[in-house]
Amino acid sequence: MRAAICDDERYNAEKIGNAVEDFFSKKEMPTELSYFGKGSALLQSVKDGAVYDAIFMDINLVTEDGISIIAELRSIGCAVPVIFVTSYENRAIDGYDVDAFAFVVKKKMDEKLPKVLQKLYSQLYEKRTLAVETKDGIQLINIDDMLYVESDNRATLVHTFGNTVTDTRSVTHFAELLSEDDFVEVHKSVYVSIPRIKRINSDTVELEEGTVLPLSRRSRKPVMYAVMKRVGGR
Numbered sequence: 001m002r003a004a005i006c007d008d009e010r011y012n013a014e015k016i017g018n019a020v021e022d023f024f025s026k027k028e029m030p031t032e033l034s035y036f037g038k039g040s041a042l043l044q045s046v047k048d049g050a051v052y053d054a055i056f057m058d059i060n061l062v063t064e065d066g067i068s069i070i071a072e073l074r075s076i077g078c079a080v081p082v083i084f085v086t087s088y089e090n091r092a093i094d095g096y097d098v099d100a101f102a103f104v105v106k107k108k109m110d111e112k113l114p115k116v117l118q119k120l121y122s123q124l125y126e127k128r129t130l131a132v133e134t135k136d137g138i139q140l141i142n143i144d145d146m147l148y149v150e151s152d153n154r155a156t157l158v159h160t161f162g163n164t165v166t167d168t169r170s171v172t173h174f175a176e177l178l179s180e181d182d183f184v185e186v187h188k189s190v191y192v193s194i195p196r197i198k199r200i201n202s203d204t205v206e207l208e209e210g211t212v213l214p215l216s217r218r219s220r221k222p223v224m225y226a227v228m229k230r231v232g233g234r
Helices: 010-026 039-047 066-075 089-097 106-125 171-175 217-232
Strands: 002-006 032-036 054-057 082-086 102-105 129-134 137-142 146-152 155-160 163-167 183-187 190-193 197-200 204-207 212-214
Touching: 002 010, 002 039, 010 032, 010 106, 032 039, 039 054, 039 066, 054 066, 066 082, 082 106, 102 106, 129 163, 137 155, 146 171, 155 171, 183 212, 183 217, 190 204, 190 212, 197 217
Parallel strands: 002 032, 002 054, 054 082, 082 102
Antiparallel strands: 129 137, 146 155, 146 190, 155 163, 183 190, 197 204, 204 212
């Protein structure tokens, strides 16, 4: 695990680093940590070719805004998972704008950071699959490749990047297999992958590859909560 930790308070940076080392040592994985007191230094390291598996970023640095630094990283194609660790809980929605992996409030770090690290480990090193029952037999689909599922009469359409698979079971049955941490119902019998939501409008949801789906009035609040919960790592 190669991680960059950017925080202008050394105590907080080392606390994050210790948590990362402790977690991955239990997974019998070596860690390589790089510490930065300035966001500009982190940015330059990436431009110079440094590669990280994850970035732990403070938001309110002395002379910089951490979200702006990550926005610049995104603009040059850096898609590394970013965990914002900050004292400012009200900035979580801003983290959503730069595709944050999670948001941890410093006063809750001891409780929340291990959970976020587990999610990070699962995303980076565990291939999660779902067994789809087609008319030709069982087909395994990577959950992280799924965009959304919807009802098709008595069957279920499973939409992934560039493909659609038909499960012979009803969407009601299929939905029981979906984790509420990964999927949320946006309309009757339409369940969307939460990480694939790019924008939530008044009556539609836009996915990152361009699909626009209807958003019912009763679902809008649960969808907003599901997205904020995932971004916030809560």
